[in-house]
Amino acid sequence: MPVVHADMSGGQAIDLPGVRGRMERLEFASGIVLYRMEYEALDDCFVQVQNSFSEPWIGSALHLQGHSELAYPDGKTFTLTPDSALLMRVDPSGSRFHLFKGQLVRHVGVASTLAPLQARFDGQLPGRLALFTDNSFGDFQLGQSFSPSPRLRHLASNLFDNHAKGSTRLLKLEGIANLFLAEIIELFCEENPTKDRIVVWEDQSLSDIIAHIEHNLDGTLALSALANMAGLSENRLDQLFRQKFQLSCAEYVRNERMSTANRWLQSGELPVREVAKRVGYSHVSNFSRAYRARFGETPARTLRRATSRST
Template structure:
């Protein structure tokens, strides 16, 4: 198990701190216990219990993170105290007893700024995209999808009200009274409840579409898919049907379960899959026809949707289709 390095930023420079299963720190800045729990592949939990004597900044330096790694969604819930989270791309949010945060940074890892004096108890977890897909059987909640795009140019953040139930769940992680496999099972169960509660807080009651909105969505759907190689921009599409961009996306979610360009991406990849299985054209040409200028971007999007790169996915389907015929023969 690799240790995770945390960089402590101090007035006179910085120093590295290796965080393994349980790390104790006691110095002029803080007295703290940081616990790292590798619950299962694709699921990691951090618990921080600290007394802060002077302002401190901590930056995680996880060897498993970075722009080239598999996407992870992270959450920070403050049971006690406040922490400012500085996320790349100029984003800064506060996690405290009244607000929890879900995020995925782009590029470098986030920094955590903690003001003194205060007592701090933070519960954090990180879930890898492939584990999330298995948990949701591929149907990841729409609110979570922006955090898990395979190609993400800017950081994404979701802030939600930290309800009493959410804080109570997070607090239970600090003293479960269990060890070994039983504790791992307990921690995993709590993380699942935390994620479910956080996602439930993002669900808004669906608004019934008016007749005019339904007509606008039907027209927008047709215009969007007329030419998948050169689709209209969201603003142009919204202007063409007389809706705002925000309302058009909301109407698409109501009618099709996805935003305008989530729907376009899904159609592109489905058409590409059919073309690949037919063998009618080489991969590069198919990618270009459905709107991907770079084959690598197409392969990443295809893999994220179908769980395997294009050629491997098609080969698996062909082998599966041939198996009954082979047995019959």
């Protein structure tokens, strides 16, 4: 299995042997560093990355699309997907991404050294960030995975669409990167409220509703109809979804529809209009807007890439 070495310190698109796409590192005066990666592995391979920091730092990572594995120098491995964000600090060089043949990876990472970040919090970082604030630099390695919010995914998609273009491109990218880091820190540091006890019949009702959603993505999946089917109030069903998935019922349905649409489009077997219909959209334009907000590209582009691979 080949190993592709990538220097991320250039601040511009980089062509990698064995990987089709781009990788970019942008450093801003505010101390924020933005990483944007968009590529497809032509074969199973590793992308090895050299750390460019020389002092303690905190970084974040999220795949807007695709999946890969990030291996630390000490051997710890983290799976990156659109449903698993990562807050991290890895001082030694030698981390590497394991890419899988045919996988399109659209990745966002935002990092900052501790000094400017601490200044933004009036000198006192949120409590949970203390995990990453070891003052010594050298061998420190830590990663914490957690579920991203719909807002975090939306900010990530903005880094790949029209918000990241034009004469004010760098100004826009810095603003979005700041919002992205703020959101991911807030998600990570937010204390979970004491969870209500879910009784057995409620848990079974929730499982039945999840199965119903999975098999009826082309149907009406309004909260009121689902609550009536489950024998629960709308508020209680929504509460159960938030408790179990950190998503509202509507957000869960939308996520399932978009994830399923993405799988169908990547198979290249169905036209966009048919995919839209199968996930409950009667208007292709509405489907395209929702898909782009989720994945940072139009469904037509995903389909073109899939069909070009099969020819």
